[in-house]
Amino acid sequence: MATLTNDLRVWLDKSRERITAVTLEPRLDQIGRVAQVGDGVATVTGLPGTRLDELLIFDGGVRGLAVDLDERIIGCVLLDSDAGIAAGSPVHGTGEVARTPIGAELLGRVVDPLGMPLDGGAAVVTENYSPVEQPAPAIVDRALVTHPLATGLLVVDAMIPLGRGQRELIIGDRGTGKTAIAVDTMINQRSSDVICIYAGVGQKASSIAQVIDAVRHYGAPERCCFVIGEADAPPGLQWLTPYSACTIAEHFMAQGRDTLLVIDDLTKHAAAYRQVSLLLRRPPGREAYPGDIFYIHSRLLERAAKLGPERGGGSLTALPIAETQAGNISAYIPTNLISITDGQIYLDPRLFYEDQKPAVDVGKSISRVGGKTQAPVLQALSESLRLEYAQFLELEVFTRFGTMVDERTRKIIEHGRRIRAVLRQPQFAPLALGEQVALLFAVSKGVLDDLPLDRVDDYRAALHEWLAERCSEALALDDQAAAMAPELEERLVAVLIALARSLGSQPMSAQA
Numbered sequence: 001m002a003t004l005t006n007d008l009r010v011w012l013d014k015s016r017e018r019i020t021a022v023t024l025e026p027r028l029d030q031i032g033r034v035a036q037v038g039d040g041v042a043t044v045t046g047l048p049g050t051r052l053d054e055l056l057i058f059d060g061g062v063r064g065l066a067v068d069l070d071e072r073i074i075g076c077v078l079l080d081s082d083a084g085i086a087a088g089s090p091v092h093g094t095g096e097v098a099r100t101p102i103g104a105e106l107l108g109r110v111v112d113p114l115g116m117p118l119d120g121g122a123a124v125v126t127e128n129y130s131p132v133e134q135p136a137p138a139i140v141d142r143a144l145v146t147h148p149l150a151t152g153l154l155v156v157d158a159m160i161p162l163g164r165g166q167r168e169l170i171i172g173d174r175g176t177g178k179t180a181i182a183v184d185t186m187i188n189q190r191s192s193d194v195i196c197i198y199a200g201v202g203q204k205a206s207s208i209a210q211v212i213d214a215v216r217h218y219g220a221p222e223r224c225c226f227v228i229g230e231a232d233a234p235p236g237l238q239w240l241t242p243y244s245a246c247t248i249a250e251h252f253m254a255q256g257r258d259t260l261l262v263i264d265d266l267t268k269h270a271a272a273y274r275q276v277s278l279l280l281r282r283p284p285g286r287e288a289y290p291g292d293i294f295y296i297h298s299r300l301l302e303r304a305a306k307l308g309p310e311r312g313g314g315s316l317t318a319l320p321i322a323e324t325q326a327g328n329i330s331a332y333i334p335t336n337l338i339s340i341t342d343g344q345i346y347l348d349p350r351l352f353y354e355d356q357k358p359a360v361d362v363g364k365s366i367s368r369v370g371g372k373t374q375a376p377v378l379q380a381l382s383e384s385l386r387l388e389y390a391q392f393l394e395l396e397v398f399t400r401f402g403t404m405v406d407e408r409t410r411k412i413i414e415h416g417r418r419i420r421a422v423l424r425q426p427q428f429a430p431l432a433l434g435e436q437v438a439l440l441f442a443v444s445k446g447v448l449d450d451l452p453l454d455r456v457d458d459y460r461a462a463l464h465e466w467l468a469e470r471c472s473e474a475l476a477l478d479d480q481a482a483a484m485a486p487e488l489e490e491r492l493v494a495v496l497i498a499l500a501r502s503l504g505s506q507p508m509s510a511q512a
């Protein structure tokens with residue numbers, strides 16, 4: 001009994017000490033009220049101190065972003081489901097703008113725009129957080145784009161080369177292989193040191209799963225991060241996704257790394273933004289988009305840059321994707337994006353249905369920056385290729401109608417068909433620079449002209465192994481290599497001819 005009283009006394013003394021140690025201070029907490037809620041937006045009253053883009057917390061921990069500041073009313077985009085919020089329920093300001101975790105911990109992960117894991121893994125714990133909206137690097141901090149970003153797709157690397165720090169739009173109708181080009185580019189970075197960030201905006205969960213699977217299977221997932229605002233996520237979250245992904249990429253760029261940001265896609269991003277804007281009763285403009293629709297995309301894509309050496313020399317290459325309706329590239333959002341970016345890769349549904357994949361329309365595609373960065377050895381070969389190909393496409397139209405053609409024209413057409421066949425490429429099989437050079441070399445030297453057209457795919461498939469055994473120097477070419485030595489050229493031609501012979505004369509031994 002005595003010990004119990006003693007224990008009680010000790011406990012009382014300790015508690016008293018603890019209570020006196022607590023300093024009681026008045027705290028000012030601003031609590032607002034929900035005026036209206038629904039369809040992913042809410043209006044809030046009673047929070048006069050709110051900042052633009054401030055994160056607000058609703059009942060049940062639902063997050064929202066203050067995007068319209070009025071004298072009395074705040075327009076708010078919700079970042080979680082609005083179920084459970086009712087008019088009159090309390091809202092707390094956080095005093096902070098929307099932020100995302102940044103750092104190497106994000107590599108290999110799938111997260112939402114605020115860094116919540118979507119891959120079933122542990123919470124992402126990083127040292128630093130950064131606001132999702134950032135100013136673009138200043139002009140003085142930028143440098144010229146000088147290094148190529150290899151996509152591994154021959155048609156792009158040869159005809160529409162990309163540079164690190166460039167913005168290139170991938171544009172085309174539904175299901176023409178836009179995502180496939182971006183994914184192949186990400187996969188090809190397994191043989192470089194580029195960090196890839198994929199922003200999935202408004203995509204079906206199944207499409208996103210396919211992208212992630214492909215990169216995990218064929219690429220270097222430990223250098224990739226997926227930031228996802230899928231189709232059934234609240235529109236506010238979809239809208240935030242590309243900004244957040246850009247912030248994550250910028251962190252690596254600031255460390256001097258080369259990064260690639262794929263935004264799939266900005267048409268759906270614009271639609272999500274239009275949805276929240278209309279619900280917030282902003283005045284609609286052309287095609288019902290709000291007046292600042294150009295600005296939301298330009299301020300995002302301006303953040304792509306090649307930094308100067310005094311800023312670490314990192315780069316952020318942006319590959320935004322845009323969807324067109326029936327090939328109409330002069331619609332509102334596509335024209336906006338074409339004018340913001342440094343060029344576009346245009347995918348033609350007609351080519352896609354003719355099984356010419358990747359369905360890149362070389363005539364309508366352009367890269368305004370990357371040409372100067374192209375590997376010199378590739379540049380020398382691709383110059384003539386473009387011309388020959390354009391000439392062939394013109395001539396081919398005539399022969400469609402069964403016109404008789406002379407021998408010279410027939411040869412040009414046969415040669416052109418070989419070029420087209422060489423530009424075809426399956427998914428998930430990026431070509432190394434050496435293979436690309438060898439293929440273009442084979443075309444330009446006419447090695448393929450006597451090969452049956454349907455064997456060109458086998459030729460491409462067998463090339464790597466064939467070269468590895470017989471001319472490994474050609475495979476070892478890198479993007480600094482100037483023209484090939486004449487001796488190597490000679491040997492390469494001989495090896496390429498031998499491969500063509502083996503495929504032409506003994507078709508069954510193609511893979512041997």
Ligand SMILES: Nc1ncnc2c1ncn2[C@@H]1O[C@H](COP(=O)(O)OP(=O)(O)OP(=O)(O)O)[C@@H](O)[C@H]1O
Binds near residue numbers: 173177178323426427
């Ligand atoms: N080079 C290729 N070789 C073979 N198949 C391809 C190639 N590129 C794309 N495909 C196939 O074409 C289909 C459409 O590709 P993808 O999903 O990339 O198109 P998309 O334009 O992104 O479509 P969406 O508009 O639905 O986003 C896919 O089934 C894909 O596997």
Ligand SMILES: [Mg+2]
Binds near residue numbers: 178179180264
């Ligand atoms: Mg797609």
